[in-house]
């Protein structure tokens with residue numbers, strides 16, 4: 574029986590770990606927030622006092638952390654302690670599903686390789702709904718052998734598993750995708766608001782645009798206008814979902830990556846500025862579709 578250590582039980586990690594439990598796997602969990610650990614323990618996971626404790630005896634480690642610095646400290650260690658690379662058994666497969674900067678993924682991958690450990694960067698797409706439904710897309714970077722080993726466990730949490738290239742490639746593909754998502758969300762907010770200002774019903778306008786050339790994922794699955802689509806963050810006070818702060822991070826990663834490759838990303842830069850402005854007004858903890866409110870009068 575495969576034992577999995579799952580580190581990072583936030584909006585995404587908790588439902589992903591829950592899906593592993595539903596498949597009958599043994600799951601050892603750790604998060605810095607004890608309440609997150611207790612919630613998973615109630616569903617049958619083994620709660621562990623530290624990341625290294627969770628990884629001890631696990632065949633596979635999966636991490637789902639906010640950003641590169643968290644993944645680096647988990648795998649490489651920091652002032653507060655040793656990293657997982659120095660404590661796990663030599664045949665452990667390490668899968669980082671966090672969205673992080675390409676450099677961090679490559680540094681962790683190289684350090685893992687130096688210790689003879691298999692490491693895959695496998696950021697995801699599909700949001701919290703996809704995490705709960707077990708329909709995530711995993712975008713893997715790593716050696717073919719490691720990605721092949723990772724596939725069965727990823728299939729327990731997702732539907733599409735892509736191999737983008739060597740370690741770090743998963744992050745590049747994910748960063749491109751999320752830059753496009755940020756641009757599409759900003760444009761969708763702007764278009765819906767323009768329609769409302771000119772007397773249109775946002776439900777009718779959304780139906781028209783979905784079936785027309787402006788149709789896109791945010792209109793199909795994640796409408797940012799409250800009341801248009803049930804169940805999405807916009808209809809729940811912009812709670813849960815994908816935080817503005819995380820979108821700001823991802824658009825920053827796109828900028829960083831573009832600087833390295835001398836690529837022009839004007840739309841990504843504009844989207845980043847819009848989301849940064851929104852975050853600085855105190856909305857960083859809300860879902861990213863709350864950008865819609867920037868386009869609406871304050872009185873609404």
Ligand code: NAD
Pocket residue numbers: 580581582583584585586603604605606609624637638639640643646647670671672673697698699700701814815816819
């Ligand atoms: P989150 O902030 O809800 O969860 C992160 C969790 O990691 C928190 O519970 C935090 O306590 C924990 N954590 C931080 N450092 C830790 C450490 N050293 N050890 C153990 N636990 C630690 O974030 P999220 O929404 O779950 O996103 C996680 C990752 O997935 C991010 O990289 C994000 O960009 C990416 N992502 C999120 C979504 C989404 O819709 N939320 C979609 C795709 C990808």
